[in-house]
Amino acid sequence: MQRLHTIAAWRDYAQRQRDAGHSVGLVPTMGALHAGHASLFDEAKARGDVVLATIFVNPRQFGDIADLRAYPHTPEVDLRLAQEHGVDCLVEPALEEMWPEYPRPTATTVSVRGISEVLEGAGRPGHFDGVASVVAKLFAVTGPCRAYFGDKDFQQIAVVRQMVADLALPVEVVGCPIVRDYDGLALSSRNLLLTETARHQALSLSRALHQVGETRRYASAMRRAMRAVMEDAGVRVAYADVVDPVTFMPTRDDEGGARRALVAGVVGGVRLIDNGPVVVEPRRD
Numbered sequence: 001m002q003r004l005h006t007i008a009a010w011r012d013y014a015q016r017q018r019d020a021g022h023s024v025g026l027v028p029t030m031g032a033l034h035a036g037h038a039s040l041f042d043e044a045k046a047r048g049d050v051v052l053a054t055i056f057v058n059p060r061q062f063g064d065i066a067d068l069r070a071y072p073h074t075p076e077v078d079l080r081l082a083q084e085h086g087v088d089c090l091v092e093p094a095l096e097e098m099w100p101e102y103p104r105p106t107a108t109t110v111s112v113r114g115i116s117e118v119l120e121g122a123g124r125p126g127h128f129d130g131v132a133s134v135v136a137k138l139f140a141v142t143g144p145c146r147a148y149f150g151d152k153d154f155q156q157i158a159v160v161r162q163m164v165a166d167l168a169l170p171v172e173v174v175g176c177p178i179v180r181d182y183d184g185l186a187l188s189s190r191n192l193l194l195t196e197t198a199r200h201q202a203l204s205l206s207r208a209l210h211q212v213g214e215t216r217r218y219a220s221a222m223r224r225a226m227r228a229v230m231e232d233a234g235v236r237v238a239y240a241d242v243v244d245p246v247t248f249m250p251t252r253d254d255e256g257g258a259r260r261a262l263v264a265g266v267v268g269g270v271r272l273i274d275n276g277p278v279v280v281e282p283r284r285d
């Protein structure tokens with residue numbers, strides 16, 4: 001496995017792979033790697049790509065400096081996991097390499113209107129501008145590629161897809177299923193920050209989604225049901241919503257069909273998200 005740290009070497013590596021006739025599979029991460037990240041490496045490998053993974057904790061997508069400071073780092077695990085799952089090139093750029101002017105903001109920001117402004121975007125102002133800006137830069141350096149993202153961050157994929165479409169970027173975005181722990185908890189680097197009690201409470205997110213995924217109800221009945229499950233477990237609910245999976249417009253009670261349920265909450269000081277498919281029934285009364 002190659003390890004690179006500069007934009008120049010990384011751009012050159014990706015170009016050489018394409019020149020040799022290979023397709024490049026980009027897997028952007030923030031490190032503290034787990035089986036969810038590994039599933040993206042595996043998918044890229046399965047499609048025959050040369051796998052280029054990046055590890056960069058992007059400060060511009062953290063509104064809260066304490067959240068950024070607390071973000072877990074597990075460099076030895078990261079290296080081993082990347083090697084074991086066939087990553088060909090691991091890119092770990094320094095902050096000065098990615099954002100030389102940080103903490104001053106860059107003059108250019110990529111901002112995706114609409115989708116970025118609801119749910120995660122409403123609760124974390126500027127978050128998706130930080131995500132879109134860094135992902136645009138990762139795409140610009142890597143060049144034509146397939147890029148793998150997890151459904152765990154469902155709204156993030158929608159933002160990235162919109163950006164790719166609007167700017168005609170030479171990138172095929174591939175969404176991959178959520179990897180869960182044995183008990184249903186969606187794997188997340190932030191799970192490392194949970195106490196045993198908090199981890200138990202955190203299970204209410206996947207439980208709430210599972211419950212509404214199994215039933216047919218109108219949208220606001222689903223919202224209420226999910227909120228109740230999470231609140232009963234002691235979670236401070238940020239949102240529990242049912243939306244159109246492409247536009248992220250909230251689902252009205254007179255609508256029926258396939259939608260996405262998304263939840264977010266704070267558990268023991270840690271903010272967690274999860275989501276899953278639902279089928280809503282139109283309200284009849």
Ligand code: AMP
Pocket residue numbers: 028029030031035036037039040148149150151152153176177178179180186187188189
């Ligand atoms: P992160 O390091 O948290 O920025 O995540 C990097 C990529 O891994 C993103 O595309 C995430 O959606 C994806 N990812 C994180 N957790 C999971 C999971 N449990 N299952 C599938 N993909 C995940």
